[in-house]
Amino acid sequence: MHKLLAVYQFLGRLWIHKRLFYGLMGLLLTSGVSAQMRFSFHRGLMGTQFNLIVYAPDSVVAQQVNAAVSARMDSLNQIMSDYLDGSEINRLSATAGSGKWVPVSTDLFHVLQKAQTIARLSNGRFDPTIGPLSLLWRRAVRRKEFPSAKERRRARQAVGYRFIELDSLHRSVRLLKPGMRLDVGGIGQGFAVDEALKTVHALGVQATLLDIGGDILVGAAPPKSNGWRVEISSGKVNDQDTITILLHDAAITTSGDTYRFLEHKGRRYSHIMNPRSGLGLRHFVRATVLAPTGYQADALTKVFSVAGLRKSKKLLKRFPGVDVLMVENKNGRLHVWQSAGFQQLEISRLRKR
Structure with a gap:
C-alpha cells in the first residue's frame, strides 16, 4: 500500500513537472513570437528612394533580409531598366x-x-x-x-x-515592328516589390513594408496591430488632408502630376502619357489604387488616370480585388470618387500641421 502511494505521488510530481515544462515552453514560444523588433533600411534605387521595414527577432536576421532584398532588386533593375544601355530589356528592344x-x-x-x-x-x-x-x-x-x-x-x-x-x-x-522600344517603367517597380516580398517571406519574415517611390507593398501586420498605417490624400487638390488606412497583405500606389509635368504654350502636360495620343494628360487627375499585388497597383494607376473618372468606373470591373480613389479636375470642376473598398478601409481623417 505504501509502495502504491509512493508511485502515485511520483506520478503526480511528474505530471506537475510536465505541465510546468510545457507551460514554460509555451511562454517562451509566445515571447519569441511577440518579441519582434522593428528595423528600417533606406537606399536609392531605380531613380528613386527605396525603403524597407521589417519586424525580425534580431538584427542578424534583419540584415540578412535587407541584403537579400537589395540583391534581388538590383538584379531586376539590370533586367528591366530602359535607362541602362546594357539591360536585358534594351537588348531585346x-x-x-x-x-x-x-x-x-x-x-x-x-x-x-x-x-x-x-x-x-x-x-x-x-x-x-x-x-x-x-x-x-x-x-x-x-x-x-x-x-x-x-x-x-x-x-x-x-x-x-x-x-x-x-x-x-x-x-x-x-x-514585330522596327523601331519598337519596350518601357515597363509603369509596372516594373510594382513587379519588383512583389518579388522582394517573396524574398522576405522565404527568409521566414512576415511583417514587412516595402516602398519604392510611393509604390507600397505590405505583408503581414506588425506585432500587436491590425495593419500598417498608410496615409494617402483625402481627395482634395493642393491641401494637406489625408486619409489614414490600415493595410496588410496588399499594395497601394498613387499617380498624379503634382510634381512631374511639362508646360508648353500655357498648357500643362502630365508625365502620365496616353499611349493612344502620344501626349501627356492635359487635365489634372490623381488615382490611388489598392490591389492584391504591387504590379497591379503600379500599372492600374496609369490605366485609370488615362481612362478618366467616368470610364474607370466601368473598367474597374475587369480587375477583381482592386479598389480606386480618383480625383479629377476637368474644366475647373473637381470630381472625387472612391470605390467601396476604400470606404471600408478609411479609419480617420488627419489634418497635418
Missing part, C-alpha cells in the same frame, strides 16, 4: 523588326506577360511598348522643347502592345 524569337530571363518574361495582360484588359491605356514616346518626352523635359507633331507621329507608329508576341513554351519574345 534592339531586335525589334528582325523577325527573331529571343529567349529571355524568367523575370523579363513574367513582367512582359503581366504588362501585356493589363494592356489588353485596359484596351491599350497601359502599353509596355510606349518606349519611343517615353524617349521623346524625356528629351522634351530635359531640353524644354516640345516634340513636333512629326516626331510624335513617327514614335506612335512603333507603339502597340499587339506587336509583342510571347512564347510561353520556349520563354521567348518577338517584337
